[in-house]
Amino acid sequence: MTKLFKGRFAILFAFLTYFLSFSFLIRTILLIESLSKHIDFKVLEIVRIYITGLFFDIGSGLLITIFYALYLLIIPNKFYTKKWNIIFNWVTLFLFVLITLFSFFAELTFWQEFESRFNFIAVDYLIYTYEVVQNINESYPLPLLITGMLLLAVVIMYLFYKLNIFKNSLNANTPFNKRIIISSTLIISTIIFSLFVKNSWAENGNNRYANELSKAGTYSFFAAFKNNELNYTDFYKLISSKEAFTLVRNELKETGVAFSKDELSIKREITNDSSQAYKPNLIMITVESLSADFMQKYGNKEHITPELDSLANHSVFFSDMYATGTRTVRGMEALTLCIPPTPGSSIVRRMDNEHLFTVGHVFKEKGYTNTFFYGGDGYFDNMNHFFGNNGYNIVDRGRKLLDETYDGSRTIIKDNEVTFENAWGICDEDIFNVVLKDADEKFKANKLFNNFIMTTSNHRPYTFPDHKINLPSGTRAAAVRYTDYAIGNFIKKIKAKPWFKNTVIIIVADHCASSAGKNEIDVSKYQIPCMILNLKNTVDMNIDKMTSQIDLYPTLWSLLGWKYTSSFYGKNVLDKDYKPRVVLGTYQKLVYMSGDSLVILSPHRKVDTYIYNKAKNEQTKASFPKALTDQAIANYQTAFDIFKDGKLRY
Known part of the structure; x- marks a missing residue:
């Protein structure tokens, strides 16, 4: 020795x-x-x-x-x-x-x-x-x-x-x-x-x-x-598992829903009005850091989103939607898994996140080809692994790694398809052009497509091609204006395509540009714009009910008249029994807001309750009935359990 x-x-x-x-x-x-x-x-x-x-x-x-x-x-x-x-x-x-x-x-x-x-x-x-x-x-x-x-x-x-x-x-x-x-x-x-x-x-x-x-x-x-996770069971307030799932199942009840016999599950069959059901192509543009207050519709006076403001007037517009988190991967989690944000980082970045019951799984069951488009390197934040092993093909601007294996295919964007690129990836116009080319090919092959596009231009360093807008690059306002321009240009191009008449477009933010505010959880910093364009048999409308990112697809599928199996926490906000509530949080703080009642769950099994005044963006300490705090606990406790227990797998 x-x-x-x-x-x-x-x-x-x-x-x-x-x-x-x-x-x-x-x-x-x-x-x-x-x-x-x-x-x-x-x-x-x-x-x-x-x-x-x-x-x-x-x-x-x-x-x-x-x-x-x-x-x-x-x-x-x-x-x-x-x-x-x-x-x-x-x-x-x-x-x-x-x-x-x-x-x-x-x-x-x-x-x-x-x-x-x-x-x-x-x-x-x-x-x-x-x-x-x-x-x-x-x-x-x-x-x-x-x-x-x-x-x-x-x-x-x-x-x-x-x-x-x-x-x-x-x-x-x-x-x-x-x-x-x-x-x-x-x-x-x-x-x-x-x-x-x-x-x-x-x-x-x-x-x-x-x-x-x-x-x-x-x-x-x-x-x-x-x-990338924090054990909910060890650090947060708990109720019995049976009670938690009962509360969540009751909250998820709506017209035409039949739950499974497993009481510790939220799996259910959704039966919408299918008399006018149809299957359009879908393009979802997930816009980097697009806060609601960038738009004129929310009071902005800089006029940096003229295209989006115009499109919102001719859409199904969610005017009071909230992101679940403050990072891109958290938005991706909400828009693919329709689940509350469990403590720690997004499920996108965690281990054992393959073969989950995603939005893409529902589309795949309907005969669609799912594709994730990203102008940067999808290796970052584990995005390629998550999407590639959950039913999506990948198109990104990354490098080819020898140990990368996906259930779907992967295509790397070529140099000749790029006109502008910075540290975060190619400009929004370039990624939209890649999407157009892919859609043309799928249309010729008679394939339905579901496309998840993640933009990058509205991200520091806020640079983009010259001579596109009347603002110099390098600032957030200019980047927002350029992204708005690129989206407007993209919409103009696809309107000339033969596949446009059967294509629905969603424009939604991943999260806000900033989450810091005067309160520990500043609810106003989670409000995002969301709109659905080109829906058949649907009049333009403004949904002013408080909604969450996780409600987007259940609402869309109700408008399409789809029947499907669901393991999602999202709800059809147009259902007559819908009661407004949102789920949002940070890495540690978990928030449940029903109406103006705000419940914040923290480590140490701490529960704080407030009345939220949206007009003044103020939170006032308040006492709530146990039923409301239990409902908040139930959402997060069950969400953690079904992921850890493998019940999110299909």
Whole structure:
């Protein structure tokens, strides 16, 4: 064993020893804190905590040092004793120690607040860095904390020095064959651990505290980042599963609906008035960051959406629709799965999100070809994986990866199809031209098509082709105006196509341009425009009822007179029994609004209730009947359950 601390790898193994020792100490402190709160642990649970915990700690330590292990392998002996390498090793170890000390401190403070190892809330904190740093500064004497951590790191480094760790490592003449054995063992073990070991392996008991203590904070953070979710059951207010599903099923009742016999399911058969049913092609333009208040119809005075304002007057217009979230992938989730936003990131970015019951599945059952069009690289945000494994073909401007496999096909947009491109992708006119070409081909082949288009021009850096509009590129207002121009130009072109008379066009935003406001959840920052164009047998109308993104397709299908199987939370807002409600949220906050009654669910099983004054955009604290808060809980609890239990699969 002592030989490990006398060769080139002495610094690495010394760090692992320090890391495992401090991890043991942190785990013990958290266990004692749990015991002080009268949490009962059986002897075998405590044994499991330390054995399982050691396993995860070793894996975490290996993950931290994997690149250092590679460095120790490849650097030749003749360079290893150079001054620059000596400095590099000292600095590397110091940074390893300092960063992990801050991580250990963060674990203690995180446990005090959430009684949990790192989860998606910790990942979420990275997104709101300014707020978190301010909170730490207000909660702790930050200068003293940083000074203390630096001093402790120096003490540990001095201890390594006194134990001759640096001398043993930097003076070693370790042959390459020995280095490759050690480095390969460490690197291969790390890869196996990261690919095959799941954080859920620690959750094999009924004692939640024992499960959490069995984990390692560092690996839990990586796992949360990878899985992009937060366990609703552990952190949010709950009611019984049977009661939750009963409440949701009652809310989803409408004319011509028959639910399945499984009481813990929302699966049902929808029977609309099919006397004038028909199957048109569908093109949905999902516009990047199109807030409602960009349009003149909502009071904007800049006149940057003349095309959209004109189109809205000749459509089925949803004038009071709300996005479910603040990111593109959350909008995609709402528009494909028609589901409330569960805590963490969108299902689009999560693991095990293949073969789900999507909007595309309904279209496929009707004989349609589904295609996802994106002017950027669909590898970003896991979009290609989600759409490609949920019944859609893909057309994007990405790169071909060898390990990409999809149930659908993938076509990469060629250079000769691009006139303008920035960091986010090709301009909106170019992606619309690609769609036109594809639609022409499908029409010639006598194929019905359902197209999901995601635009990119209304995204920073807000650049677009010159000489298209009377505003220079580089600002949000100009980007909105250009996107509006591109959509208007696209509509003019398709009106001349032979397939236009049997094609419905949807224009909807993915989310608003900004979600920050004077309230923690600013409802006004979720309001988006949505319109359906070119519907047969339907007069133009303004639907001024409060609606959600998840209601769009159920409403469309009712207008088309379709019969279909549904596992969606969306409703036909034209049904006589429809009661306005919306679901929206952030990574942590989950919001349910019925009428002007606002319920916000948060970690710590916290429930806040407000009256929302839309005219003043104000929220006033209020008390609501338990029935309303239970309805809010039921929507999110069941949505989380059906995804985790695989009931979203078809």
